[in-house]
Amino acid sequence: MENDGKRSCLQPPHEVFWFLLQRLKAAVHYTVGCLCEEVASDKEVQLSRQTIAAISEVTFRQCESFAKDLEMFARHAKRSTINTEDVKLLARRSNSLLKYITEKSEEFNVERKTKKKKKLEDENKDSLEPAEAGGVGSEN
Amino acid sequence: MADGDISDNEPTTRTLLRRVLDTEAPRTPRRRQSTRAGVQRTPLGTPFSMRLRSQTKTTAGRQPHRARSIGRLAHIQTRGQLKEQTPRTLLENILLTAPESSMVMPESAVKPVPAPQVVQVVQFSRRESSPGSLELQLPELNAPTTLAPGRLTSGRRKKRLRLSEFQQGMDQELPLSQGPVTEPPGNTGASSLSSSLNLTFATPLLPQSVQRPGLARRPPTRRAVDVGIFLQDLQDTSVATAFPGDRTPVATLPTDTVLEDTQPFSQPLIGRSPSVHHSLPYPSLSAERTVSRRTRSSGPGLQNNSPGKPAQLLAGKAEEVDALAMRFPNTSSGTSGVDGLEPLLGGVGEEVEERMEESMSLSEVKEATGAQASARAEEPEAHTEVAEAEGSWGAIEEKELEGSSGDKDTEGRTARPELASSTPEFPRARQLEFLEPAPPTSTAVLSSEPLEPLSARLPTRLQTAGPRLRQDPYKMGLSHYAKLFSFYAKMPMEKKALEMVEKCLDKYFQRLCDDLDVFAAHAGRKTVRLEDLELLMRRQGLVTDRVSLHVLVEQHLPLEYRQLLIPCAFSGNTVFPAQ
Numbered sequence: 001m002e003n004d005g006k007r008s009c010l011q012p013p014h015e016v017f018w019f020l021l022q023r024l025k026a027a028v029h030y031t032v033g034c035l036c037e038e039v040a041s042d043k044e045v046q047l048s049r050q051t052i053a054a055i056s057e058v059t060f061r062q063c064e065s066f067a068k069d070l071e072m073f074a075r076h077a078k079r080s081t082i083n084t085e086d087v088k089l090l091a092r093r094s095n096s097l098l099k100y101i102t103e104k105s106e107e108f109n110v111e112r113k114t115k116k117k118k119k120l121e122d123e124n125k126d127s128l129e130p131a132e133a134g135g136v137g138s139e140n
Numbered sequence: 141m142a143d144g145d146i147s148d149n150e151p152t153t154r155t156l157l158r159r160v161l162d163t164e165a166p167r168t169p170r171r172r173q174s175t176r177a178g179v180q181r182t183p184l185g186t187p188f189s190m191r192l193r194s195q196t197k198t199t200a201g202r203q204p205h206r207a208r209s210i211g212r213l214a215h216i217q218t219r220g221q222l223k224e225q226t227p228r229t230l231l232e233n234i235l236l237t238a239p240e241s242s243m244v245m246p247e248s249a250v251k252p253v254p255a256p257q258v259v260q261v262v263q264f265s266r267r268e269s270s271p272g273s274l275e276l277q278l279p280e281l282n283a284p285t286t287l288a289p290g291r292l293t294s295g296r297r298k299k300r301l302r303l304s305e306f307q308q309g310m311d312q313e314l315p316l317s318q319g320p321v322t323e324p325p326g327n328t329g330a331s332s333l334s335s336s337l338n339l340t341f342a343t344p345l346l347p348q349s350v351q352r353p354g355l356a357r358r359p360p361t362r363r364a365v366d367v368g369i370f371l372q373d374l375q376d377t378s379v380a381t382a383f384p385g386d387r388t389p390v391a392t393l394p395t396d397t398v399l400e401d402t403q404p405f406s407q408p409l410i411g412r413s414p415s416v417h418h419s420l421p422y423p424s425l426s427a428e429r430t431v432s433r434r435t436r437s438s439g440p441g442l443q444n445n446s447p448g449k450p451a452q453l454l455a456g457k458a459e460e461v462d463a464l465a466m467r468f469p470n471t472s473s474g475t476s477g478v479d480g481l482e483p484l485l486g487g488v489g490e491e492v493e494e495r496m497e498e499s500m501s502l503s504e505v506k507e508a509t510g511a512q513a514s515a516r517a518e519e520p521e522a523h524t525e526v527a528e529a530e531g532s533w534g535a536i537e538e539k540e541l542e543g544s545s546g547d548k549d550t551e552g553r554t555a556r557p558e559l560a561s562s563t564p565e566f567p568r569a570r571q572l573e574f575l576e577p578a579p580p581t582s583t584a585v586l587s588s589e590p591l592e593p594l595s596a597r598l599p600t601r602l603q604t605a606g607p608r609l610r611q612d613p614y615k616m617g618l619s620h621y622a623k624l625f626s627f628y629a630k631m632p633m634e635k636k637a638l639e640m641v642e643k644c645l646d647k648y649f650q651r652l653c654d655d656l657d658v659f660a661a662h663a664g665r666k667t668v669r670l671e672d673l674e675l676l677m678r679r680q681g682l683v684t685d686r687v688s689l690h691v692l693v694e695q696h697l698p699l700e701y702r703q704l705l706i707p708c709a710f711s712g713n714t715v716f717p718a719q
Contacts, residue, residue: 069679076675077663089662 025060032056066090084108157231237311618642652676670705 029052036052039045073086084105091097622638622645659672677683682692693705707715 072675072678073662076659076671085662089658092658 025056028060028063029053029056032059154235157235161228161231161235618645621645655679 032055033052036047036055040047069090070082070086073089074080074082077083077085084101088098088101088105091101619642622641625641626633626638655676656668656672659675660666660668663671665672674683674689677689677692683689690706693702697705704717707717709715
């Protein structure tokens with residue numbers, strides 16, 4: 001493996017982890033590259049490869065920091081699951097981002113509520129039908 | 141010990157020697173002397189033994205003259221010379237020859253005052269080369285056959301007389317004054333020797349300064365502030381001589397008041413605590429207040445050679461006004477300033493003197509409370525007087541304000557952001573008016589936000605509460621932080637730059653408190669707590685996986701705060717602060 005030269009002293013689990021990390025980084029880099037191309041075409045500005053690489057690296061590290069902060073926030077609220085509240089807390093610095101996130105979260109809530117209602121209705125119907133069927137069957 | 145029946149209060153020579161002999165096996169002189177007198181004897185070992193050897197040889201020739209002593213002395217000498225010339229052998233000789241009863245001098249003469257004994261001891265110490273007074277007694281005890289009494293008179297020619305006299309006294313249980321050959325100096329010397337012998341192992345009492353009993357417990361502060369106060373006092377008082385000695389006690393006090401430009405960074409430790417006097421333990425605050433009063437009053441007091449009562453009332457009061465005003469934050473400076481002003485104007489100096497005297501006496505808390513209460517009670521009167529005083533003390537008041545503002549700011553400067561929350565307001569507002577509303581409002585914030593340790597980063601160091609500043613139209617509170625900034629910049633700064641710094645600080649502190657607020661709300665609470673602050677610091681990067689909050693507390697905070705924050709186990713299986 002090409003990684004042996006770099007991490008020959010590592011234990012196998014570390015190597016695997018590092019390999020996965022690299023894959024993740026590559027995926028992030030690819031996504032960032034696509035986004036940068038879109039922005040470049042919009043603004044009619046060209047972005048060099050180093051720039052895109054730098055942006056992807058920064059994004060990756062920032063995501064790490066975000067993850068740690070989210071975990072801290074969740075723990076601060078004495079929860080074990082990261083919530084939208086934690087995300088909102090994270091994004092409060094930039095107002096536009098905060099707005100966007102709150103809107104999206106509201107949309108999600110609405111969607112969830114409708115889904116739940118549908119589910120409940122379906123379940124009620126489902127539960128009724130078998131009951132009716134059973135009742136009918138029993139009657140018969 | 142063999143002489144267990146004899147109490148330690150009356151360590152006679154015999155008992156002491158007996159104890160020495162009993163406890164220590166005959167070994168080298170150095171080892172031998174590590175009993176009752178403790179460690180002090182050990183350094184005495186070698187020089188003592190050497191001295192003994194020289195002495196015994198010289199005394200050997202003198203003894204034959206005395207009939208009574210000859211036999212015993214010969215016995216001693218023979219024994220001594222046959223054996224090694226060691227302290228132990230000499231002690232044994234003494235024990236053989238000396239009477240069983242206590243020392244010859246009656247108790248009344250022996251007991252009287254430790255001071256003369258101290259003096260005697262000191263005299264002995266001067267003559268002898270050994271370090272401590274306790275050790276000195278031993279050689280003179282151990283060498284009765286030698287020139288010990290002779291030493292007292294510091295006259296070589298009187299050695300023989302002293303020796304024989306001493307010997308006879310020891311032998312006959314007679315008071316030394318009744319010896320065959322008595323000379324007043326020798327008598328006094330011998331008596332003092334005996335008296336000192338009796339009190340040999342009692343620790344000479346060091347005269348403690350009664351004026352400031354609480355000084356020993358005060359945390360030491362930087363001496364740099366001394367100069368500021370000193371200069372201030374020089375300016376204000378007409379007293380030409382300023383005793384540097386007076387300042388040293390001030391130095392030891394938690395001086396933090398002076399916030400002139402010369403000393404803008406005095407430690408706010410105690411200065412800040414008065415502002416938090418509601419939240420922090422009250423005695424510390426009042427203690428500091430009284431302590432500072434004490435110093436102020438003692439300053440002029442000492443100058444006038446009258447401890448506790450400044451003879452020059454006016455000068456003293458002027459000092460007090462400035463010093464107290466500079467020293468304390470508004471809460472106390474208001475009162476103290478009032479106190480200072482009142483006597484000057486209303487001639488109620490006696491009251492203040494009494495208060496000062498009180499403060500100089502023992503219980504600090506009582507005086508502080510009493511002083512405070514009396515000060516508070518006199519506030520309304522003082523208010524008018526203050527108004528009157530403004531004209532005459534305009535300059536001083538300005539200094540007060542500046543000083544108190546700086547004072548307040550320095551309070552916030554160190555690790556306590558919550559204290560600083562109150563600082564921006566204090567300097568500006570009328571001290572007396574803000575006394576009541578400011579502390580209660582600030583305490584809520586204060587109690588909820590424990591601390592933030594100092595770090596090398598300037599923004600973190602200069603933390604005050606944002607929301608408080610927003611309400612306050614004036615930004616005087618941040619001016620001091622701007623000054624700090626310019627100090628640490630080590631370069632001259634433009635005014636515009638300082639203004640920008642103030643703006644940034646303002647925004648920073650606002651954000652800080654908003655974050656804390658949000659964090660508290662995030663956890664479903666209304667009160668900001670330590671966890672919120674820790675979260676904030678984690679976000680800031682001060683607290684990491686490697687560096688915990690406790691580590692920062694230990695690094696940057698003084699011990700008093702540390703023991704309030706870090707749970708520590710005490711006796712009785714209690715943990716403070718309780719978790």
